[in-house]
Amino acid sequence: MLTxxxxxxxxxxxxxLLYSLLMLAAPLIMVLTFSFWTQNYLELDTTLTLDxxxxxxxxxxxxxxxxxxxxxxxxxxxxxxVLAFPIAYYLSFHVKQRKALWLFLITVPFWTSYLLRVxxxxxxxxxxxxxxxxxxxLGIIEEPLTFLLxxxxxxxxxxxxxxxxxxxxxxxxxxxxxxxxxxxxxEDLGDGPVRRFFRxxxxxxxxxxxxxxxxxxxxxxxxxxxxxxxxxxxxxxIANMIQIQFGKANNAPLGAALALSSMLIVxxxxxxxFLLGKRFGGKVQ
Amino acid sequence: xxSALKSLPSKWLAxxxxxxxxxxxxxxxxxxxxxxxxxxxxxxxxxxxxxxWFGVLWQTExxxxxxxxxxxxxxxxxxxxxxLGACAARAAARYRFPLKRGIMSFILLPLVLPEIIVAVAxxxxxxxxxxxxxxxxxVLGHVLICxxFAIAILSSAFQGLDQSLEEASxxxxxxxxxxxxxxxxxxxxxxxxxxxxxxxTISLDEFIIAFFLTGTEVTLPVYIxxxxxxxxxxxxxxxxxxxxxxxxxLLLILAEWFRRRSARKQGxxxxxxxxxx
Amino acid sequence: xxxxxxxxxxxxxGITKSFGTFQALKGIDATINEGEFFSLLGPSGCGKTTLxxxxxxxxxxxxxxxxxxxxxxxxVPANRRPTNMVFQSYAIFPHLTVAENVGYGLKTRKLPKxxxxxxxxxxxxxxxxxxxxxxxxxxxSGGQRQRVAxxxxxxxxxxxxxLDEPLSALDKKLRDQMQVELRQLQQKLGITFIxxxxxxxxxxxMSDRIAVMFEGRIAQLATPEQLYRRPVDRRVASFIGxxxxxxxxxxxxxxxHLALDIPALGSxxxxxxxxxxxxxxxxxxxxxxxxxxxxxxxxxxxxAEQVARGEVTGTAYYGDMTYYSVRLxxxxxxxxxxxxxxxxRSIVPAGSTVPVGWGADSIVLFQ
Numbered sequence: 070m071l072t073x074x075x076x077x078x079x080x081x082x083x084x085x086l087l088y089s090l091l092m093l094a095a096p097l098i099m100v101l102t103f104s105f106w107t108q109n110y111l112e113l114d115t116t117l118t119l120d121x122x123x124x125x126x127x128x129x130x131x132x133x134x135x136x137x138x139x140x141x142x143x144x145x146x147x148x149x150x151v152l153a154f155p156i157a158y159y160l161s162f163h164v165k166q167r168k169a170l171w172l173f174l175i176t177v178p179f180w181t182s183y184l185l186r187v188x189x190x191x192x193x194x195x196x197x198x199x200x201x202x203x204x205x206x207l208g209i210i211e212e213p214l215t216f217l218l219x220x221x222x223x224x225x226x227x228x229x230x231x232x233x234x235x236x237x238x239x240x241x242x243x244x245x246x247x248x249x250x251x252x253x254x255x256e257d258l259g260d261g262p263v264r265r266f267f268r269x270x271x272x273x274x275x276x277x278x279x280x281x282x283x284x285x286x287x288x289x290x291x292x293x294x295x296x297x298x299x300x301x302x303x304x305x306x307i308a309n310m311i312q313i314q315f316g317k318a319n320n321a322p323l324g325a326a327l328a329l330s331s332m333l334i335v336x337x338x339x340x341x342x343f344l345l346g347k348r349f350g351g352k353v354q
Numbered sequence: 355x356x357s358a359l360k361s362l363p364s365k366w367l368a369x370x371x372x373x374x375x376x377x378x379x380x381x382x383x384x385x386x387x388x389x390x391x392x393x394x395x396x397x398x399x400x401x402x403x404x405x406x407w408f409g410v411l412w413q414t415e416x417x418x419x420x421x422x423x424x425x426x427x428x429x430x431x432x433x434x435x436x437x438l439g440a441c442a443a444r445a446a447a448r449y450r451f452p453l454k455r456g457i458m459s460f461i462l463l464p465l466v467l468p469e470i471i472v473a474v475a476x477x478x479x480x481x482x483x484x485x486x487x488x489x490x491x492x493v494l495g496h497v498l499i500c501x502x503f504a505i506a507i508l509s510s511a512f513q514g515l516d517q518s519l520e521e522a523s524x525x526x527x528x529x530x531x532x533x534x535x536x537x538x539x540x541x542x543x544x545x546x547x548x549x550x551x552x553x554x555t556i557s558l559d560e561f562i563i564a565f566f567l568t569g570t571e572v573t574l575p576v577y578i579x580x581x582x583x584x585x586x587x588x589x590x591x592x593x594x595x596x597x598x599x600x601x602x603x604l605l606l607i608l609a610e611w612f613r614r615r616s617a618r619k620q621g622x623x624x625x626x627x628x629x630x631x
Numbered sequence: 632x633x634x635x636x637x638x639x640x641x642x643x644x645g646i647t648k649s650f651g652t653f654q655a656l657k658g659i660d661a662t663i664n665e666g667e668f669f670s671l672l673g674p675s676g677c678g679k680t681t682l683x684x685x686x687x688x689x690x691x692x693x694x695x696x697x698x699x700x701x702x703x704x705x706x707v708p709a710n711r712r713p714t715n716m717v718f719q720s721y722a723i724f725p726h727l728t729v730a731e732n733v734g735y736g737l738k739t740r741k742l743p744k745x746x747x748x749x750x751x752x753x754x755x756x757x758x759x760x761x762x763x764x765x766x767x768x769x770x771x772s773g774g775q776r777q778r779v780a781x782x783x784x785x786x787x788x789x790x791x792x793x794l795d796e797p798l799s800a801l802d803k804k805l806r807d808q809m810q811v812e813l814r815q816l817q818q819k820l821g822i823t824f825i826x827x828x829x830x831x832x833x834x835x836x837m838s839d840r841i842a843v844m845f846e847g848r849i850a851q852l853a854t855p856e857q858l859y860r861r862p863v864d865r866r867v868a869s870f871i872g873x874x875x876x877x878x879x880x881x882x883x884x885x886x887x888h889l890a891l892d893i894p895a896l897g898s899x900x901x902x903x904x905x906x907x908x909x910x911x912x913x914x915x916x917x918x919x920x921x922x923x924x925x926x927x928x929x930x931x932x933x934x935a936e937q938v939a940r941g942e943v944t945g946t947a948y949y950g951d952m953t954y955y956s957v958r959l960x961x962x963x964x965x966x967x968x969x970x971x972x973x974x975x976r977s978i979v980p981a982g983s984t985v986p987v988g989w990g991a992d993s994i995v996l997f998q
Contacts, residue, residue: 078449082457085442085501089461092498096475103478156374159367173610174375178382180602182559184578185595189381192388192396199384202399233378262363283466291468294561298582308470315474315566321481328474335468521689522722524709526736526787536735540726 104325113322121326131310135331138290138306139338141221145228146286150278152229153236157277158270160237161244172241179234187298190227194218194299219301227295232288236281243277244270272349279346283339290335307331385599389592396588407593414590420577424558427489427573431496432554438497439504439549440512440542446505447512465502472499473566480567487569495563500553507552507613511545544612551609555602574598637664640790640823641686646695648681648847655681657847659695663791663825668817670826670834673844674870680795682844683827687793688712700790715784716793719800721776723768729755730764733783754786757816774805781813791823798833810837831871835859843867861907865919865997874919875966876997877959881912891994893918895962896939899991906996914998922969924993927955927979928986935988941966943983953978957987 104121107114125131160171178186193199194217201213217223247270255265293308300306307327314324392402411417445451446458464472476495485491515538523533561575568576578594581587641663648656656678663669671679684690686697688709697704700713715736724732730751737747755761758778771779777797784792797813798806814837817824828834834841835855842852851863862868865876879893888900889912906912927943928935941957944965953972956965968987970976979985 074449075451078445078451078454081449082442082445082451085438085445085461086457088438088497088501089463092476092494093460093463093472096472096479099479099482100471100475152374155367155370159371163364163367169610173606175378176606177603178378180555180559180606181382181385181599182561182575182578182595184561184575184582185385185591186381188582189384192384193380230377230381287466288468291470293470308468311470311474315477321478324474325478328471332468332471516720516722518718518720518722519724521709522716522718522724522783523735524689525687525714525716526783527710527739528736529710532739537724 435500443508
């Protein structure tokens with residue numbers, strides 16, 4: 070029976086697994102192989118070499134882009150998660166009715182076309198944009214502010230907005246799981262609200278915080294629309310370069326090496342965050 | 355005294371929550387504003403009300419093609435990813451099999467993979483296979499990223515399914531197929547519909563993969579991207595975005611309604627977070 | 632209660648079941664008779680549910696044969712067996728009404744609609760749910776769900792009804808009431824019921840016969856009375872009710888009797904009829920005696936076959952009964968004595984020394 074169950078389970082999941090193998094594993098292996106090849110104008114040289122990685126890691130432009138991407142992604146993640154936590158906390162602990170409605174309202178902006186959302190931030194932050202017009206109208210400033218758009222700040226703001234629901238949901242779920250009697254127990258044992266928060270609530274919410282950190286961090290590294298639309302030249306990120314290598318520059322092997330290099334870095338940072346979270350959250354789950 | 359202390363953070367949290375919602379909705383509110391604004395430039399102050407940009411959409415042939423393409427891609431992706439998602443969700447909820455955790459994490463991997471990596475990887479493979487880029491290749495990519503969402507939604511439907519219900523049906527003389535038709539399908543149907551709606555919506559909005567994998571026929575987001583460069587086209591793009599937003603929200607409400615109905619049918623309290631819990 | 636000539640309906644021979652390296656069943660042999668209320672009783676993990684699910688056809692034995700109504704069930708799936716089950720969770724189909732639930736299996740048999748409706752109504756009346764057919768599943772109370780599950784099984788007219796802890800989800804009062812109703816219904820219909828339970832009281836009050844299971848084996852298969860009065864070993868004895876165990880040894884046979892020395896109580900000669908088959912008097916090391924078989928003699932007028940002395944160390948008042956902890960000389964553990972609180976009988980305070988009456992026929996021998 071057990072062997073039958075194993076067989077049935079594997080048989081049932083095989084279509085999905087097969088699809089993932091063909092459309093995810095195979096392409097990723099292909100990219101890996103590609104990154105060891107070289108592009109000779111129109112032809113691919115299939116001799117295995119580390120040249121692409123050497124170029125990716127030694128040329129200042131690439132390393133600058135990678136480190137800027139990392140910096141921006143980390144700031145975006147920090148800002149997004151820190152901004153999201155109070156909302157998740159408010160929803161979980163203070164909203165008694167209509168929780169579902171709140172959650173729904175939080176996810177609605179996320180379903181606006183991503184391109185248009187980024188573009189609209191450009192409209193808000195621009196020289197003659199909504200913010201400048203409003204501030205001028207209120208007499209707070211005389212000349213439009215220029216540091217709003219076409220720099221890393223704009224990228225951070227736009228991405229923090231784009232990933233908000235993804236940061237809120239995991240934290241909210243973790244907070245919802247906390248048995249409320251634990252908080253009463255802590256209070257009963259003499260903890261005030263602040264101590265209770267740091268000794269009970271936060272450690273128990275840690276799995277959610279780690280999840281939302283990773284959910285925001287990993288994809289933001291790969292975004293190239295936001296930097297292109299609101300980032301200016303200072304705000305360009307590694308994904309833009311990857312896109313260029315696969316597009317105009319027609320150097321897919323170098324693009325593959327860049328993509329894998331940045332993934333490797335993100336993966337190791339993610340691992341560190343995961344372990345730190347585990348340590349801080351104790352033996353939760 | 356104590357209750358006053360308690361209500362203080364609560365009040366500030368409420369203020370913060372409202373401010374946060376303003377931040378979330380700031381760009382979204384602008385969309386219909388400019389869509390109905392009687393000016394060719396996207397800036398304040400608003401000049402007057404008009405619906406003419408919606409009329410412009412009606413006359414743009416290229417747009418109609420893009421809409422058709424997006425519908426085809428969205429429907430195909432929704433159906434395929436929901437079928438694949440149902441297989442995986444059912445297998446995960448019902449059976450124990452070797453490497454289960456590993457296999458499930460691998461299938462769910464696109465959730466945390468940057469889309470550009472997925473797009474680039476698929477592009478490289480298709481290039482090597484010599485497969486021409488077309489709507490089919492976009493569907494292949496969209497199914498890959500939609501399947502994890504389908505699994506998340508369908509998992510709760512399948513997990514809520516008490517295994518003894520199937521056994522009871524079997525015990526009462528019903529066959530495997532009959533049990534599927536009379537017990538399992540009716541109970542998970544709302545989840546399936548919900549999954550179809552969500553995956554359709556994701557595919558409809560997806561840009562990065564479509565951008566890399568699309569051929570000569572473009573999907574709606576790729577069309578919008580090409581229009582963003584022409585300032586003159588922007589007001590009608592705003593109108594288009596407004597329509598898409600309304601459509602997405604309607605689909606979402608519908609999906610949520612079906613999900614709750616599914617939960618209610620199974621006699622369990624619908625969790626507020628749905629499949630993400 | 633059982634018919635004078637019991638006709639076997641289920642025959643289990645040498646059943647074993649392994650899950651990987653874990654042996655859930657280690658050789659089960661039993662015969663269950665037609666019209667019998669049969670219980671599988673044991674602690675969780677003893678294999679009783681696995682055995683029931685095997686009879687239903689949800690699990691296949693690793694070895695051994697299951698015969699139902701004279702037919703070997705090997706390879707026969709659950710949907711083609713003459714058994715129907717009442718699940719622990721009741722497994723009421725949540726998307727169907729009460730009537731649709733009860734008629735589920737009849738629809739599979741492709742009976743005409745009118746006939747299904749008639750049979751369903753009959754079955755619902757049988758479990759006192761007449762007229763509730765149109766109710767949605769989620770509108771039912773726990774007790775009603777249990778009745779629907781029962782009606783759904785009975786309407787199939789199975790040879791055997793299998794009940795997997797059907798009362799465990801109900802509260803105490805409802806459970807007691809359902810025990811009586813289930814038993815009456817079974818006797819009226821004359822269908823074989825097999826009940827899985829971990830509640831010894833439930834098994835004792837409802838069953839014709841009980842198989843007590845431990846760790847994949849049947850430890851004893853007997854009527855409730857036999858089980859209570861003559862448990863075969865200490866494990867069975869302590870699982871069913873409360874039992875005081877006292878050290879003892881055989882000092883020799885004396886004209887058809889067995890002479891026993893029980894340091895805590897005294898010496899006694901036991902009629903050999905009371906010695907269980909297969910017991911080697913030489914290996915006898917303890918005896919058991921139930922709390923109600925020991926008596927505190929309140930005044931000299933009460934008669935007892937044998938009398939020992941003990942000191943009351945504690946009391947627990949239960950309303951109709953009082954349980955005394957009594958220390959007997961030379962015995963480390965206190966024994967429990969239960970006394971009915973009859974009129975005029977006061978409770979003996981702790982610290983008092985009391986005469987304890989006992990008799991030969993209440994003694995169970997263990998080795």
